[in-house]
Amino acid sequence: MLLIADGGATQVKWAGWTQAHYVQYWQTTGLNPYQQTDTLIEEILQKELLPQLPQDQVHQIYFYGAGCHHPAHQKRLQGIFKTLFPVAQAQIASDILGAARSVFGSDSGLIGILGTGANISAYDGQQIVHDDFSLGYILGDEGSGAYFGKLLVADYLNKGLPQALQQAFAKTYPFTRETALREVYQSPFPNRYLAGFMPFLQTYQHEPYVKQLLRQGFGQYFDKYVLRLPEAMYWPLCLNGSVAWHFQDILAQEAQKRNLHWKAVIKDPLAGLVAFHQKHRSV
DSSP: OEEEEEEOSSEEEEEEEOTTOOEEEEEEEOOOTTTSOHHHHHHHIIIIIGGGSOGGGOOEEEEEETTOOSHHHHHHHHHHHHHHSTTOEEEEEEHHHHHHHHHHTTSOEEEEEESSSEEEEEEOSSSEEEOOOOOHHHHOOTTSHHHHHHHHHHHHHTTOSOHHHHHHHHHHSOOOHHHHHHHHHTSSOHHHHHHTTHHHHHHTTTSHHHHHHHHHHHHHHHHHTGGGSTTTTTSEEEEESHHHHHTHHHHHHHHHHTTOEEEEEESOSHHHHHHHHHHOTTO
16 A cells, blocks of 8 residues: 655644555544654554555655654655554655645655644755745744634734624633633644634624735735745745635735746645556555
8 A cells, every 4th residue: 555644733644555556544633753753653544544554555655744854854744654663664745745746746846834733845847946034833834723813813812803803702712811821832733723713714804804814924925935935936836725716816816916837726636646546556
């Protein structure tokens, strides 16, 4: 079995492809070596993935994940997979390379991810050629779920939302100030917590406050990151991720304002990755 994973900070989607061309799909909790120890990652895989897999049949693993662009983190994950799948060869790469291969295959283009976090890269058809902009949810990630959640929760706690939205938010999320501060400053994954408020923005996206918030955040994403790429005005742009999917109309408008070559938003790169590796067996 060939095992392929598209890993984000919140969840990992897996596909298993056999020589009989039968594809199975699974899902586990998110994995990110920047935020999780080897022990925790191994525990998640043992508890959530291994019971669903025929371990002795997995001979090749392609894991594309958040926080996996650094060689040291790739080496850590390779060690974990070697422990869990002794006969399998594991290749670890960034989630942005996975999205690029899924969308563009062997063609060039700009690929961005807007989900819990945010990223943008230029892909020349073989490899990522520019990818040094993501600073994470504390220092950056403008346009991401964690970014918008941070602004929304702060405005709510400061009673800065319009009255109708203030009341709607309180009814939807009846938490206290102390609860929010504990989740943000003491929980292991505050980025996931903050991104969890995106459904509220989706529900009320036609409200003037929400429209302004989204346009400002997406505008910063394009201005601070996308337009810094030398290829920005020449290559097609495709975005991936839950935030990009649910707010693609606003994103398309903001991209077109900046004369970018908007292509599309893909909801899930996993099917494209399966097709890519079926075609490129030696990658």
